[in-house]
Amino acid sequence: MAIDPSSMREWGKMLLTYKFALDEVSTKLNILNEELHFIQNYNPIEHMKTRIKSPESIRDKLIRKGLAVTIDNAVNHIRDISGIRVICSFSTDIYRMYEMISKQQDVTVLEVKDYVANPKPNGYQSLHLIILVPVFLTDRMEQVPVEIQIRTIAMDFWASLEHKIYYKFNAQVPHEIGLQLKDTADLIASLDKRMFALNEEVQKYRLDE
Numbered sequence: 001m002a003i004d005p006s007s008m009r010e011w012g013k014m015l016l017t018y019k020f021a022l023d024e025v026s027t028k029l030n031i032l033n034e035e036l037h038f039i040q041n042y043n044p045i046e047h048m049k050t051r052i053k054s055p056e057s058i059r060d061k062l063i064r065k066g067l068a069v070t071i072d073n074a075v076n077h078i079r080d081i082s083g084i085r086v087i088c089s090f091s092t093d094i095y096r097m098y099e100m101i102s103k104q105q106d107v108t109v110l111e112v113k114d115y116v117a118n119p120k121p122n123g124y125q126s127l128h129l130i131i132l133v134p135v136f137l138t139d140r141m142e143q144v145p146v147e148i149q150i151r152t153i154a155m156d157f158w159a160s161l162e163h164k165i166y167y168k169f170n171a172q173v174p175h176e177i178g179l180q181l182k183d184t185a186d187l188i189a190s191l192d193k194r195m196f197a198l199n200e201e202v203q204k205y206r207l208d209e
Contacts (some may be wrong), residue, residue: 003205006115007071008055010056010071011071011170012044012045013167014071014075015052015081015136016073016139016186017054017135017137017142017144018052018081018082018144018146018203019052020084020135020137020144020193021082021133021135021144021145021146022050022052022082022083022146024133024134024135025131025133025146026048026050026084028104028107029045029048029084029086029097029101030125032045032097032100032101032120033062041115041158044088044089044090044096044097045086045088045093045097046087046088046089046153047085047087048084048085049085049087049183050082050083050085051083051084051085052081052082052083053080053081053082053083058074058078058081061078061197062074062077062078065077069127074163077098079110079111079130079145079147080130080147081144081145082144082145082146082147083146083147083148083149083181084147084148084149085148085149085150085151085156086148086149086151086153087151087152087153087156088150088151088153089152089153089195089199090152090195090196090199091152091193093152093197094116094150094193095125095127098127098129098150099163101129101148102131102152103132104176106133106134107116107131107132108131108132108143109129109130109131109132110128110131110132110145111129111130112127112128112129113127113128113129114127114128115127116126116151116155119185119189120155121182122162122178122181122182122185123158123162123181123182123183123185123186124158124159124162124185125151125155125158125188125189126150126151126155126158126159127149127150127151128147128148128149129147129148130145130146130147130148130149131145131146131148132144132145132146136149149158149174152192153206154188154191154192155192155196157184157188158184158188161181162181163182165177165181
């Protein structure tokens, strides 16, 4: 089912609102990161990546949900139209960023999925949030959902590789490769812990100076 070309302007207008929400969240995260750098000389965020689903991607998701392809259904039934991935140095930074985001007065946390404390069966780790942020337009204010994924550098490396393998095999990953991916995820979790311990040791030396 194709999107009616005559309605593309309305789809574009709707997606622009989601872009504004994404800009708002990006600004919030940058402010928190810069403030921590000023106060503690430490940046918990290594980098961020934003994305907005295309009308075609939204259409496909609505079809998978068994819903008619309409703007109203997109707004009411899809919460990850806009998304931002936050890459941190250590797993402790993940929860630190979550706590700071959730405490902001104009942010409403709708959903939390903690795949760090409870990884998926294939080994995937990340903290997923759905939040609402206000977007002030010329004639109204809208509360717009944004998905935030927070993970470490190592977790992101694994997720990127798993994503490529997943599509290479058209979602039918051979059992042996799945086992190896899970083993690799366990190694990455161990690496994250060792790097955090090493960083803590370095901090002790800095305090002794």
